[in-house]
Amino acid sequence: MIRLNHVVKAFPTGSLAIKDVSFHVPKGEFLFLTGHSGAGKSTLLKLLYAELRPTSGDVRVGGHLVHSLKGDEIPRLRRRLGIVFQDFRLLEDRTAHENVAFALEVTGARRDTIPARVTRVLTQVGLAGKARAYPRELSGGEQQRVAIARALVNDPAILLADEPTGNLDQRATRGVFQLLRDINAGGTVVVMATHDLALVSEVPYRTIEMKDGAVVHDSSQGPAPELP
Amino acid sequence: MRLLLREALLPFRRLPLLSTLSITTIAFSLFTLGLFGLIALNLRSALRGLEERVEIVAFVLRGTPPETITLAAQDVATFPEVYTVDYVTEDQALERARRELVEFRDAYRDLQTNPLPASLEIRLKEGFRDAAHVEEVAERMRGFTFVEDVQYGRDWVQQLDRLRNVAGVLGLVIGGAFAAVAMVIIGVTIRMTMLQRSREIRIMRLVGATNGFIRGPFLLEGALKGVLGGVLALVLCYVAYLVFVRNAAAFGGLAFFQPVHMLMILGFGLLLGLVASSFSVGRHLQVVEGRVERRVHR
Numbered sequence: 417m418i419r420l421n422h423v424v425k426a427f428p429t430g431s432l433a434i435k436d437v438s439f440h441v442p443k444g445e446f447l448f449l450t451g452h453s454g455a456g457k458s459t460l461l462k463l464l465y466a467e468l469r470p471t472s473g474d475v476r477v478g479g480h481l482v483h484s485l486k487g488d489e490i491p492r493l494r495r496r497l498g499i500v501f502q503d504f505r506l507l508e509d510r511t512a513h514e515n516v517a518f519a520l521e522v523t524g525a526r527r528d529t530i531p532a533r534v535t536r537v538l539t540q541v542g543l544a545g546k547a548r549a550y551p552r553e554l555s556g557g558e559q560q561r562v563a564i565a566r567a568l569v570n571d572p573a574i575l576l577a578d579e580p581t582g583n584l585d586q587r588a589t590r591g592v593f594q595l596l597r598d599i600n601a602g603g604t605v606v607v608m609a610t611h612d613l614a615l616v617s618e619v620p621y622r623t624i625e626m627k628d629g630a631v632v633h634d635s636s637q638g639p640a641p642e643l644p
Numbered sequence: 645m646r647l648l649l650r651e652a653l654l655p656f657r658r659l660p661l662l663s664t665l666s667i668t669t670i671a672f673s674l675f676t677l678g679l680f681g682l683i684a685l686n687l688r689s690a691l692r693g694l695e696e697r698v699e700i701v702a703f704v705l706r707g708t709p710p711e712t713i714t715l716a717a718q719d720v721a722t723f724p725e726v727y728t729v730d731y732v733t734e735d736q737a738l739e740r741a742r743r744e745l746v747e748f749r750d751a752y753r754d755l756q757t758n759p760l761p762a763s764l765e766i767r768l769k770e771g772f773r774d775a776a777h778v779e780e781v782a783e784r785m786r787g788f789t790f791v792e793d794v795q796y797g798r799d800w801v802q803q804l805d806r807l808r809n810v811a812g813v814l815g816l817v818i819g820g821a822f823a824a825v826a827m828v829i830i831g832v833t834i835r836m837t838m839l840q841r842s843r844e845i846r847i848m849r850l851v852g853a854t855n856g857f858i859r860g861p862f863l864l865e866g867a868l869k870g871v872l873g874g875v876l877a878l879v880l881c882y883v884a885y886l887v888f889v890r891n892a893a894a895f896g897g898l899a900f901f902q903p904v905h906m907l908m909i910l911g912f913g914l915l916l917g918l919v920a921s922s923f924s925v926g927r928h929l930q931v932v933e934g935r936v937e938r939r940v941h942r
Contacts, residue, residue, distance in 0.1 A: 465850070487855070488854065488855075491849075491852040491853060491854045492852070493852075494849075494850060494851065494852035495851075495852035499850050499851075505843070505846070505847050505850070506847075507843075507844055507847060509658055518847075518848075518851070519851040519852075521647055522848050522851055522852065522853035522857055523851070523852050523853070524857075527646075527647075566851065570851075570852070
């Protein structure tokens with residue numbers, strides 16, 4: 417579903433944010449991207465949803481050659497992805513239902529199908545009863561669930577989550593993480609960037625660890641090297 | 645379409661203060677433009693009134709047969725510059741003098757012979773009433789052998805020319821400046837709205853909205869604000885016009901905009917709104933992308 421081949425991302429000043437990264441994510445996988453702040457996790461995700469272009473190398477996501485997409489082809493890629501952020505990125509003046517519906521409206525979905533589809537995903541994330549609530553009336557965990565519902569409403573093949581539990585307390589973190597696992601169990605590829613190692617250690621999912629823009633460990637290649 | 649309209653109208657409901665502010669600023673910039681338009685309009689009609697008085701009179705030698713003069717008048721009427729040619733006979737000239745120069749009525753009544761010559765009175769078409777054309781036609785009239793003298797207010801026509809040039813240049817400069825100010829104000833107000841909605845634009849892009857889809861509501865919003873600003877500007881212009889006419893009786897003959905002018909102001913507002921918002925959205929979409937790159941870099 418995702419394939420990176422010798423990907424390099426340099427910024428105009430010459431500093432390297434991603435250094436020769438290659439990996440493959442097959443269908444149905446749950447992948448953790450770990451590493452400290454500034455390790456390149458978010459930059460890597462941005463390369464996947466074409467917010468940034470690689471300086472060199474190939475990025476393939478769900479059949480799209482992301483590195484060579486033209487500007488008007490980017491929206492088509494993003495409609496096949498679900499993207500979730502640490503800060504939720506909800507529209508404050510719209511209800512949970514409207515926030516989710518918005519993602520369908522901008523893609524030109526048929527209007528008569530929208531309410532049912534929104535209700536379905538809000539039910540899936542456990543917020544059917546809070547459809548009319550505004551973000552400020554919801555807890556952090558609930559807001560993230562709305563963001564996940566918005567990411568899911570277009571039935572994406574891949575869900576990209578950039579520190580989705582970074583702003584949440586322990587309990588909300590568990591809830592959101594379980595939700596992501598359930599989504600993955602339904603066949604959706606989930607790529608989750610996190611520095612919450614406790615969470616990572618709980619499950620036997622594949623983990624790619626990054627440092628200074630490079631992959632320093634991929635759990636699919638063998639156990640992590642011992643710390644000196 | 646419904647969605648486009650809803651998204652375009654959303655800021656009016658959600659940011660009423662900012663929307664009112666932008667409509668008001670557009671209205672004021674169009675108002676200044678409108679005031680200038682009113683002045684230009686009335687100046688032009690005053691100039692036209694003056695221009696209509698531009699007349700070339702060719703006095704005819706006594707004893708010239710009327711048929712010759714009539715034939716010449718028909719000839720002169722075919723000049724491209726000429727609007728009308730009136731043949732005024734000696735008797736008509738005297739009759740007119742008696743009618744118009746009341747204080748000399750007695751003197752004219754006692755005359756044994758008519759001292760006034762016959763003449764051809766020539767008015768020129770609009771666009772030919774400047775000094776150069778007037779002089780040219782006058783020169784051609786002098787070429788007729790039966791013409792004794794040709795008169796037209798040379799100084800007056802030259803002054804009219806100067807007045808016209810000054811009005812033209814002033815119109816261009818002030819009108820251009822007002823238009824530029826209006827564009828900047830509209831651009832800035834729409835950019836303010838854009839910045840307010842930058843978060844929304846980022847989210848729209850992330851969920852797969854095309855740039856065209858994002859642009860649509862902003863363009864419509866800009867056009868709506870432009871038209872609303874135009875309506876308000878027309879109201880302000882009318883109020884200013886009424887106040888001016890009521891307090892300055894000397895300007896009683898002033899004209900207000902014709903419907904076609906009002907449509908032009910509304911159309912101008914719409915165009916300004918469209919151009920400014922399209923420019924701002926374009927810039928803002930680029931800014932959003934640029935920011936991402938810079939932020940990551942930091």
